[in-house]
Amino acid sequence: MKGRDAGRAVQGGRLAAIRRRLVFAGQLLFTLAVAAFLVVPAFLSILAGVTSNYFVGIRSGVTLQWVAQVLSLYGDTILRSLVIALATLAATLVVGVPAAYALHLRGGRLARVIEEVITLPLAIPGLAIALALLLTYGGMAEFRRSWLFILVGHVVFTLPFMVRSVIAVLAAIDVKLLDESAASLGASAWRRFRDVIVPNARAGILAGSLMVVTLSLGEFNLTWMLHTPLTKTLPVGLADSYASMRLEIASAYTLVFFVMIVPLLVAMQWIAGRGRPDGERG
Amino acid sequence: MNAHHGVAVSVEACAKTFADGTRALEAITLTIARGETVVLLGPSGCGKTTLLRIIAGLEQPDRGGRVLFDGEDVTAVPIERRKVGMVFQNYALFPNMNVADNIAYGLRIRGMPREERDARVAELVKLTGIEGLEHRRIDQLSGGQRQRVALARAVAPRPRVLLLDEPLTALDAALRERLRGELNRLLRMLGITTVYVTHDQAEAMVLGDRVVVMRRGAIAQVGTPREIYFSPANPFVAEFVGAANILEGHGTGDALVLPGGRLPLAAGARGGPLVVMIRPEAIRLVAAAGAALAGEVESVSFVGDRLRVTVQGIAARALVVDAPNTAAVKPGDRVGLAVPPEAVRVLADAPP
Numbered sequence: 001m002k003g004r005d006a007g008r009a010v011q012g013g014r015l016a017a018i019r020r021r022l023v024f025a026g027q028l029l030f031t032l033a034v035a036a037f038l039v040v041p042a043f044l045s046i047l048a049g050v051t052s053n054y055f056v057g058i059r060s061g062v063t064l065q066w067v068a069q070v071l072s073l074y075g076d077t078i079l080r081s082l083v084i085a086l087a088t089l090a091a092t093l094v095v096g097v098p099a100a101y102a103l104h105l106r107g108g109r110l111a112r113v114i115e116e117v118i119t120l121p122l123a124i125p126g127l128a129i130a131l132a133l134l135l136t137y138g139g140m141a142e143f144r145r146s147w148l149f150i151l152v153g154h155v156v157f158t159l160p161f162m163v164r165s166v167i168a169v170l171a172a173i174d175v176k177l178l179d180e181s182a183a184s185l186g187a188s189a190w191r192r193f194r195d196v197i198v199p200n201a202r203a204g205i206l207a208g209s210l211m212v213v214t215l216s217l218g219e220f221n222l223t224w225m226l227h228t229p230l231t232k233t234l235p236v237g238l239a240d241s242y243a244s245m246r247l248e249i250a251s252a253y254t255l256v257f258f259v260m261i262v263p264l265l266v267a268m269q270w271i272a273g274r275g276r277p278d279g280e281r282g
Numbered sequence: 283m284n285a286h287h288g289v290a291v292s293v294e295a296c297a298k299t300f301a302d303g304t305r306a307l308e309a310i311t312l313t314i315a316r317g318e319t320v321v322l323l324g325p326s327g328c329g330k331t332t333l334l335r336i337i338a339g340l341e342q343p344d345r346g347g348r349v350l351f352d353g354e355d356v357t358a359v360p361i362e363r364r365k366v367g368m369v370f371q372n373y374a375l376f377p378n379m380n381v382a383d384n385i386a387y388g389l390r391i392r393g394m395p396r397e398e399r400d401a402r403v404a405e406l407v408k409l410t411g412i413e414g415l416e417h418r419r420i421d422q423l424s425g426g427q428r429q430r431v432a433l434a435r436a437v438a439p440r441p442r443v444l445l446l447d448e449p450l451t452a453l454d455a456a457l458r459e460r461l462r463g464e465l466n467r468l469l470r471m472l473g474i475t476t477v478y479v480t481h482d483q484a485e486a487m488v489l490g491d492r493v494v495v496m497r498r499g500a501i502a503q504v505g506t507p508r509e510i511y512f513s514p515a516n517p518f519v520a521e522f523v524g525a526a527n528i529l530e531g532h533g534t535g536d537a538l539v540l541p542g543g544r545l546p547l548a549a550g551a552r553g554g555p556l557v558v559m560i561r562p563e564a565i566r567l568v569a570a571a572g573a574a575l576a577g578e579v580e581s582v583s584f585v586g587d588r589l590r591v592t593v594q595g596i597a598a599r600a601l602v603v604d605a606p607n608t609a610a611v612k613p614g615d616r617v618g619l620a621v622p623p624e625a626v627r628v629l630a631d632a633p634p
Binding site: 173174177178180181182183184185186187188191195196199200202 | 338340360361362363365366367368370372374375376377378387388391392435436439445
């Protein structure tokens with residue numbers, strides 16, 4: 001009696017183990033399939049960028065000539081995108097970080113309203129923002145023709161990301177108390193900001209900065225409306241190349257874009273992971 | 283360290299109404315002598331922290347209120363130029379600096395040269411007993427260590443007034459008691475004018491040269507720890523600074539007539555309706571026969587160093603008595619109470 005029960009239990013245990021393994025295998029397969037669905041097109045696109053003749057296939061040989069062509073044809077858009085991204089970063093740092101500090105410290109209804117207004121561009125389609133900028137400043141020909149016009153669009157679009165991410169960090173560290181204690185030691189508002197607030201909000205500022213640079217580099221909607229033939233950015237140039245160039249060149253262009261943006265995304269993930277509260281920091 | 287640093291602090295008619303209309307503080311006037319330690323004591327919401335923040339310069343008093351340091355009007359001077367030292371409830375140490383840099387921050391702001399700064403930090407590290415922790419990060423410190431760093435940081439620039447906002451509240455009970463003694467020794471040694479906010483009456487008794495008991499934004503009583511304990515001005519103070527029996531009855535000049543007997547009063551007491559206060563440790567349990575007051579034991583709690591006994595049938599509320607921990611009493615016993623007349627304090631106000 002007892003022996004049989006034990007035997008049945010052992011058998012049941014084995015069955016459960018097999019079932020667990022099957023379930024795991026199924027889940028793994030499903031995950032890999034989803035990942036492949038996302039990764040394969042990107043991989044094919046990159047492959048196309050280094051294939052001599054895409055219509056013949058990879059048999060035709062591997063080459064960097066398309067990448068070289070992209071750099072010669074569109075080098076200016078890459079450089080311009082970088083300049084705009086860095087300028088956007090500078091502007092959002094100079095405006096966004098003190099704004100976040102002031103909004104957080106002040107609090108109350110007015111601060112909330114201002115925060116909402118800053119965040120508004122997230123809810124409005126980029127095309128609409130671009131249209132508004134064109135209607136308002138389109139008449140200033142010099143400004144309209146320069147890359148600064150695009151910069152303004154990018155700052156409007158990315159500022160909420162910087163402000164939000166800094167405010168989130170400030171809320172987590174009880175910045176008011178730190179500010180008051182620095183003040184009690186004789187520090188002026190500027191020194192408090194420099195010595196205590198900024199260093200303690202570093203994680204948020206860094207995360208916001210990476211976000212701003214990434215968004216600015218990849219921004220298309222706004223930029224497409226705002227650009228002139230002489231102020232194309234990388235994504236606008238990419239659309240242009242898809243429309244009017246060989247597929248290999250467009251693909252090589254995508255490859256260049258990948259190489260620029262992926263390290264930023266990885267860095268963003270890394271910082272987000274580090275900023276998460278863990279056991280040691282409480 | 284030489285005694286008596288700091289300034290005399292005068293608070294003149296300082297009231298505080300917040301933007302939403304909440305009245306946090308009635309017009310308060312208070313003078314704190316040079317080198318004196320004054321404790322602001324009261325329940326939460328009594329305005330003690332608001333008063334401290336007004337002295338610090340973190341809050342502005344309502345129109346008409348003034349804060350004077352040695353006679354100089356500092357009402358309009360912002361905190362960063364008031365030269366005060368402050369210890370906050372959660373210490374507010376800077377997480378981006380190590381212990382030594384935290385302590386040195388106020389000195390750096392004042393532009394003190396590096397060697398002098400290092401010497402001062404070393405002196406304070408020694409004084410507060412945190413040697414060896416200078417290069418620790420703040421999140422590597424225990425609560426007690428943080429409290430010491432916060433104190434060292436606040437006194438490093440030799441402030442004119444030291445302000446402490448419930449500096450021991452964040453700690454557990456045993457540590458709190460130990461640090462209370464340590465803090466007392468330090469404050470005496472520094473001899474600096476100190477304003478200390480707490481809701482803990484034991485802290486107030488130990489640390490204060492004078493205690494300001496506050497209630498609902500007003501001062502209920504100002505006095506030495508002994509004065510407020512033995513001669514509370516009203517029932518609120520009596521009950522806030524320790525256990526107290528508040529009795530109402532009819533005075534006959536030499537005694538108070540109660541349902542359970544006659545309580546002898548010191549000579550010169552008023553006649554008519556009276557409210558009196560007796561501390562539990564001033565009452566002695568005696569045999570019921572022949573006692574001036576007699577009642578029935580309601581409950582007995584063993585507290586360790588004493589028994590806390592409640593006796594009913596003497597006044598409207600049961601009386602609380604502290605008896606020796608060896609006393610043989612049990613609920614239901616008939617007991618008599620002996621109270622020396624000088625331990626009976628006649629109160630001015632009616633109970634709340």
